[in-house]
Amino acid sequence: MKLQVQPKLIIHGGAGSSLQAKGGLETVRRSLHVVIEEVYSLLVTGVSASEAVVRGCQMLEDNPHFNAGTGSVLQSDGQIRMSASLMDGTSRRFSGVINVSRVKNPIEMALFLQNSPDRVLSDFGSAELARELQVPSYNALTDLRLKEWIQEREDNFQRTMAGVVAEPEMAESSNGGRGTIGVVALDGYAKLAAGTSTGGKGFERIGRVSDSAMPAGNYATSYAGVSCTGIGEDIIDECLAAKIVIRVSDGMSLQDAMLRSFTEASKNERDLGAIALDATGAISYGKTSEILLAAYHNGDTIGDTLEWNDQELIGYC
Numbered sequence: 001m002k003l004q005v006q007p008k009l010i011i012h013g014g015a016g017s018s019l020q021a022k023g024g025l026e027t028v029r030r031s032l033h034v035v036i037e038e039v040y041s042l043l044v045t046g047v048s049a050s051e052a053v054v055r056g057c058q059m060l061e062d063n064p065h066f067n068a069g070t071g072s073v074l075q076s077d078g079q080i081r082m083s084a085s086l087m088d089g090t091s092r093r094f095s096g097v098i099n100v101s102r103v104k105n106p107i108e109m110a111l112f113l114q115n116s117p118d119r120v121l122s123d124f125g126s127a128e129l130a131r132e133l134q135v136p137s138y139n140a141l142t143d144l145r146l147k148e149w150i151q152e153r154e155d156n157f158q159r160t161m162a163g164v165v166a167e168p169e170m171a172e173s174s175n176g177g178r179g180t181i182g183v184v185a186l187d188g189y190a191k192l193a194a195g196t197s198t199g200g201k202g203f204e205r206i207g208r209v210s211d212s213a214m215p216a217g218n219y220a221t222s223y224a225g226v227s228c229t230g231i232g233e234d235i236i237d238e239c240l241a242a243k244i245v246i247r248v249s250d251g252m253s254l255q256d257a258m259l260r261s262f263t264e265a266s267k268n269e270r271d272l273g274a275i276a277l278d279a280t281g282a283i284s285y286g287k288t289s290e291i292l293l294a295a296y297h298n299g300d301t302i303g304d305t306l307e308w309n310d311q312e313l314i315g316y317c
């Protein structure tokens, strides 16, 4: 079927404080651009927004630099528990898993749950589902994340969060970050979807629930889609993704909805970021944290926010 509109795509690999490692920026840039190139080429061939979002999330989950899937951070008890969600803007269906362990791609479970009567499963339920689906058992642990956790345990878990990306120097650093991954796509038929996946904050207590599998952290309608990153509690308190999307659905422009929502978040001293697309193809991103690791394809070129450090709360194109 012939494409009706030009597809658009935006992804993120977390938000937080500056990258520590020498060359960290170029490594992250390459990692994000590879995902943008592959997923945008799929959109051009006519895949749906949801399919594109799932593929983008899989690629980011498989990259050990990012805090989702392989390379997820460890919780206070040394275990990895991951959360992911998918929202299809056309069907307005939200699905997800919360604190799932031993699977490679939590976003695939969120995709499966799109067509289930029970669409959000927590730890025990998601483990049962993985068993029913015969998802192979997978160890998402990396040496860097283990080293980071051991260092933190020695310091009695003083840091509020793990590093935004896994970097060799991070274990020696006291500079925290806020890792998550997310993808928002507008397909060639003007349909939107959003997906978000995370290993959580890192070092949290057992049972803590991330924003990434809540509408606060991931939301889409036929008007707009948003994926958030940052401190989950701050995102939940702002109800950020749903707030931006509903403002656009009620008639506000994406730029105004982002500016108003980030102005509020900044006033409330939140530490977070978000990526957004609307049905007209407008792209936006915002942060109150120091950096936002996002990249996008606007139909002509690839851009990213890795060196976007200015005082503006939002960017728009």
Ligand code: GLY
Pocket (backbone or CB within 6 Å): 179, 180, 198, 199, 200, 201, 209, 210, 211, 212, 228, 229, 230, 231, 232, 233, 235
């Ligand atoms: N935004 C990821 C988390 O706080 O779990």
